[in-house]
Amino acid sequence: MDANIDTEGDRMKILKELLIILGIYYAGLLISDLISGFFFIPGNIIGMGMLFLLLNVGIVKIEHIKHTSGFLLKHMGFFFIPLGVAFYVLFDVIRPVWVEIFVVLIISSVFVMAVTGKIVEILVINADNEEVE
Missing domain, CATH: 1.20.5 (Single alpha-helices involved in coiled-coils or other helix-helix interfaces)
Incomplete structure (x- = not known):
């Protein structure tokens, strides 16, 4: 990921952050599937809303996802x-x-x-x- 991610602990931290982000994303997909009989909201939108709420309530702290989200934002053009x-x-x-x-x-x-x-x-x-x- 970054040049300064050298130690095993740093790699595990990045993996933990990625698992948090992906877990919230997949929870959004699951909720989207569950409510699809009533109305359609894309799972990624639900996931972003869940992440927003979890950050505002304090369940997820910015420090929990800081490095991975920074990496994803830095390389956002790739996703287009x-x-x-x-x-x-x-x-x-x-x-x-x-x-x-x-x-x-x-x-x-x-x-x-x-x-x-x-x-x-x-x-x-x-x-x-x-x-x-």
């Missing part, structure tokens, strides 16, 4: 390769509706940026007001 390959392979299917897909992507991206900007603006104003008090 399957998307690019699928786009290339399925381009004949996508070709008739590529304009609509492009428009939806642009509109949704602008919407997400605007909402995120507004939320950050509100949070900064609230933080400034708390400092004044």
Whole structure:
């Protein structure tokens, strides 16, 4: 993984962190399968929500997953390769509706940026007001 991971203890720590992340991921997949008769939520989304809740409650500490999650974030671009390959392979299917897909992507991206900007603006104003008090 990293050049500074030399000892057996470091390797075991990385393995433990990876098992925590994968355990939460597979728990999300299991929950997704269990609720699929009622409505569909992808297992990876449920897993991310579970990880978020476990981190906020304090059951999982950042230190428990710090190195492995840092490695995964550092190499995130690698995980987009399957998307690019699928786009290339399925381009004949996508070709008739590529304009609509492009428009939806642009509109949704602008919407997400605007909402995120507004939320950050509100949070900064609230933080400034708390400092004044």
